[in-house]
Amino acid sequence: MSNRIRLLGLDLDGTLLDNEKLLSKVNEDSIKEAMNKGVVVVPITGRPKSGIPDAILQLFHSSYIITSNGAVTTDIKAQRDIDGVYLKNQTVIEVFSEIQKINEKVEFEVFVDGIGYAQKQHFYNISEKYRGTPLESYIKNSRSPVDDIISFIASRENDITGISIMTESTFIKNRILNVLTEFHNIKITSSIPTDLEINAANAGKGLALLRLANSLGIQKSQIMACGDSENDIEMLEMAEIGVAMGNADEKVKLIADYITLSNEEDGVAHAINRFISCQPPLILTP
Secondary structure, eight states: OOTSOEEEEEBBTTTTOOOOOOOOOHHHHHHHHHHHTTTTEEESSSGGGSSHHHHHHHHHHTTTTEEGGTTTEEEEETTTTEEOOOOOHHHHHHHHHHHHOOOOOEEEEEEETTTTEEEHHHHHHHHEEEEETHHHHHHHHHHHEEEEEEHHHHHHHHOOOOOEOOOSSHHHHHHHHHGGGGGSSSSEEEESSEEEEEETOOOHHHHHHHHHHHHTTOOGEEEEEESSSGGGHHHHHHHHHHOOTTTTTTTHHHSSSSEEOGGTTTHHHHHHHHHHOOOOOOOOOO
16 A cells, blocks of 8 residues: 555646646546545645635645645645744844845745735835736735835744745846855745745745645655646655656756646646556545
């Protein structure tokens, strides 16, 4: 039994969702089939909780969801967080201060309780950036403006789940990366070529998935994960079967055990059919 897949982690954007940020009927049906075989299927995303589409919450209503790049794991059915890894206020303020020193146009957000907070001008810039795109409603539902971001950070109780840094070029992004190399208590990933996502060092999609597996009595050899971006690499490397989407970044494909079809071609369903549909239903003995 140890070699059967019992836990499936699925990234959302670029993986389970198509380019219009929608869940296809084919993917939905394949996930239901996997669940019916006893597989625990878990969305794992860089999005905060407030940015999860209703279709995802409905499909996984009896499961779990891992948000903010592995910082928070939520039992959806019980409506409570069961795992959380947070940044200290002082760390976030120091990161913000170092980024300001490079004197480049950067949009800076912090995430608390499933919502992204940005200074009013930054909030307006971010909203305008995604206006008219498939992400417009996501941004609208998951962001909130504040008058003074530093005062807001200082008022928190060391419960910040993540930082998002949006830049205008990979050149600026790399400048920021160089500045942040002195910080050893953070984890830096990316899902967009010009942006950075920062969490506590012991966050991460892979580590969160392993912690959930441990709590469920599931072995590492029984985990499969699908993803497409740099922030999915840890998760794919930690899973027994790491699946890269056909549309994945090349560095993701290089570390994958299997490359499926793209997110526009129901690549998740294809991977489920390849590795899980052949499994007999799981029968748990008392």
